[in-house]
Amino acid sequence: PQIDKRYGLGRAAHPEEIAAWDVDILPDGRGLPEGSGDVWTGEEVYVDYCASCHGDFAEGVDNWPVLAGGFDTLGNKDPVKTVGSYWPYLSTVWDYVHRSMPFGAAGTLTVDETYAIVAYLLYSNDMVDDDFVLSRETFTDVQMHNADGFVVDDRAEAEYAEWRAEPCMENCKDTVEITMRSVFLVETPPEGGSNSV
Amino acid sequence: MDDTFKPSRRAFLRGSAAVAAGSVAGAAAATGPDPLITELQDWTSYTGVGVDETPYGMPISFESHVVRRNVEWLTASPISSINFTPIHALEGTITPQGCAFERHHSGAIELAKPDYRLMINGLVDQPLVFTYDDLERFPRENHVYFCECAANTGMEWAGAQLNGVQFTHGMIHNMEYTGVPLRILLNEAGADMSADKWVYVEGADASSNGRSIPMEKALDDVLVAFKANGEALRMEHGYPVRLVVPGWEGNMWVKWLRRIEVTDMAVESREETSKYTDVLEDGTARKWTWEMDAKSVITSPSPQMPIKHGAGPLVISGLAWSGHGKIARVDVSKDGGITWETARLGKQGDTKALTRFYLDMEWDGAPMLLQSRAMDDTGYVQPTKEQLREKRGENSVYHNNCIQTWYVNSQGIAENVEVS
Numbered sequence: 192p193q194i195d196k197r198y199g200l201g202r203a204a205h206p207e208e209i210a211a212w213d214v215d216i217l218p219d220g221r222g223l224p225e226g227s228g229d230v231w232t233g234e235e236v237y238v239d240y241c242a243s244c245h246g247d248f249a250e251g252v253d254n255w256p257v258l259a260g261g262f263d264t265l266g267n268k269d270p271v272k273t274v275g276s277y278w279p280y281l282s283t284v285w286d287y288v289h290r291s292m293p294f295g296a297a298g299t300l301t302v303d304e305t306y307a308i309v310a311y312l313l314y315s316n317d318m319v320d321d322d323f324v325l326s327r328e329t330f331t332d333v334q335m336h337n338a339d340g341f342v343v344d345d346r347a348e349a350e351y352a353e354w355r356a357e358p359c360m361e362n363c364k365d366t367v368e369i370t371m372r373s374v375f376l377v378e379t380p381p382e383g384g385s386n387s388v
Numbered sequence: 389m390d391d392t393f394k395p396s397r398r399a400f401l402r403g404s405a406a407v408a409a410g411s412v413a414g415a416a417a418a419t420g421p422d423p424l425i426t427e428l429q430d431w432t433s434y435t436g437v438g439v440d441e442t443p444y445g446m447p448i449s450f451e452s453h454v455v456r457r458n459v460e461w462l463t464a465s466p467i468s469s470i471n472f473t474p475i476h477a478l479e480g481t482i483t484p485q486g487c488a489f490e491r492h493h494s495g496a497i498e499l500a501k502p503d504y505r506l507m508i509n510g511l512v513d514q515p516l517v518f519t520y521d522d523l524e525r526f527p528r529e530n531h532v533y534f535c536e537c538a539a540n541t542g543m544e545w546a547g548a549q550l551n552g553v554q555f556t557h558g559m560i561h562n563m564e565y566t567g568v569p570l571r572i573l574l575n576e577a578g579a580d581m582s583a584d585k586w587v588y589v590e591g592a593d594a595s596s597n598g599r600s601i602p603m604e605k606a607l608d609d610v611l612v613a614f615k616a617n618g619e620a621l622r623m624e625h626g627y628p629v630r631l632v633v634p635g636w637e638g639n640m641w642v643k644w645l646r647r648i649e650v651t652d653m654a655v656e657s658r659e660e661t662s663k664y665t666d667v668l669e670d671g672t673a674r675k676w677t678w679e680m681d682a683k684s685v686i687t688s689p690s691p692q693m694p695i696k697h698g699a700g701p702l703v704i705s706g707l708a709w710s711g712h713g714k715i716a717r718v719d720v721s722k723d724g725g726i727t728w729e730t731a732r733l734g735k736q737g738d739t740k741a742l743t744r745f746y747l748d749m750e751w752d753g754a755p756m757l758l759q760s761r762a763m764d765d766t767g768y769v770q771p772t773k774e775q776l777r778e779k780r781g782e783n784s785v786y787h788n789n790c791i792q793t794w795y796v797n798s799q800g801i802a803e804n805v806e807v808s
Contacts, residue, residue, distance in 0.1 A: 196575075201522050204507055213510075215588060263671075270667055278662055283657060283661050286657065286658070290596055291494070295467075341675040342672060343674075343676055346681070350771075355767035355768050358719070361726075369808075373547075373550060373551040373804035
């Protein structure tokens with residue numbers, strides 16, 4: 192089909208409609224609404240809406256996500272990836288909390304509540320002092336710990352260049368040994384595994 | 389079990405005996421006339437059910453094992469979770485929608501067509517709102533593509549974990565989609581389509597699942613789809629409208645699609661920062677790892693599909709796919725990668741779609757270490773897990789396209805293993 196043809200379908204979006212749905216925040220802070228929230232207000236709101244899953248100190252309950260700590264563990268055997276240790280942009284924290292949290296009642300936090308909760312999360316991660324007030328103006332004052340921790344996909348150079356070669360077909364190795372077996376683990380649901388066959 | 393895989397002379401002799409026994413047993417266990425043939429059966433005498441019985445049918449009860457399955461310990465809540473396609477039991481390439489895997493971040497929502505709205509805004513001449521009926525008036529295309537979760541095989545990074553191909557490789561489905569090319573909708577709104585622009589796409593569900601897609605891909609082959617395998621999308625697959633992003637990680641196939649925003653930079657949403665970024669051994673992480681690399685797996689024999697028929701003719705069946713294009717070739721090894729032979733493609737799949745492969749063999753009853761190795765039409769060869777770990781370590785979570793090994797013992801039982 193022609194890309195340059197217009198079909199005259201759809202209708203103009205009203206500004207109110209765009210405002211209702213276009214709530215994403217860009218890494219440079221564009222999209223942030225007017226408002227503010229401080230750490231102590233954030234703690235109160237956080238305890239009401241978030242702590243039952245994420246813990247009073249953002250440490251996580253049961254299997255629910257840990258939001259604080261884990262600094263400098265990303266190269267470890269078991270990295271702890273939190274808002275503090277891993278997330279590169281503060282915009283994402285505000286955007287995600289405001290739009291998709293609390294789990295099961297998303298979209299119910301006010302702008303000020305969101306600013307306050309995010310301020311509390313920063314405090315929980317030792318990234319701001321307890322008198323910090325987060326707003327559109329102070330947003331860029333916050334330094335994210337892992338802001339430089341990401342590289343754009345480099346598989347083309349790091350992997351594909353090497354792995355686009357005619358593979359070995361015969362005598363590719365001398366011996367083969369089994370080094371690990373899944374049947375020593377118990378995690379596979381029994382109705383799906385070989386034991387039930 | 390002997391951990392060294394060298395078929396011994398004794399194993400070979402045992403295998404030969406099994407072949408001899410198998411050829412007798414293979415003749416329909418004929419010790420006498422078969423009552424299934426000599427006696428009148430109910431289904432040959434009585435009538436079956438009428439045509440009004442099932443206006444929309446389900447598989448026959450004997451196939452009740454061919455279902456999606458969950459692994460509870462993988463996630464904190466079944467609402468933001470994953471289940472698995474029973475690829476061990478399927479054939480060909482098209483996944484039946486009813487058992488095609490699901491991955492939700494805030495559950496499968498019920499969104500009726502009359503309530504559906506799609507907005508295009510941002511860097512466009514005219515922000516637009518479409519109804520579902522509007523979308524059905526644009527020119528349509530049909531394409532078959534695989535949708536593979538970025539986390540497929542992700543539990544296997546550190547070792548052999550789950551004993552079944554449904555669980556190790558079942559975060560995938562392959563459907564024939566009908567929809568409108570995204571570029572047509574972007575053009576309708578007068579979008580800025582210059583190469584440095586992005587589209588941010590999000591769903592109508594609470595999680596929103598927002599992702600950023602570079603303009604080049606948006607204009608290339610992305611579909612706004614409303615039908616799959618001939619019928620409307622299933623609720624759990626995004627009814628009534630989802631995004632189809634050929635060759636790219638499943639997370640970007642936004643379901644219940646409600647908004648497309650043209651932006652001048654990536655949004656760097658939660659699903660492309662906290663999630664769907666791949667931690668390397670040094671603690672840095674790759675972002676925007678969109679393409680799914682060439683991959684394959686033998687679906688039978690596999691832990692859920694043991695060999696029950698003894699020695700003799702055996703069909704090795706499997707799937708191969710690549711996010712970079714078509715599958716050019718699949719090699720199969722029976723000895724853990726020492727020797728390889730090229731398999732036969734059942735039906736050449738479309739670009740960025742599942743391809744079926746077969747290797748027809750005579751099994752002598754000796755243990756096997758089965759592997760498959762896909763090659764795509766860019767020349768890329770599916771790597772071993774060792775090769776992947778060497779580049780990435782064990783904490784990438786996503787994009788594990790390693791060669792899978794099944795150990796098949798002399799009883800025909802198959803097991804998920806790693807080999808040297």
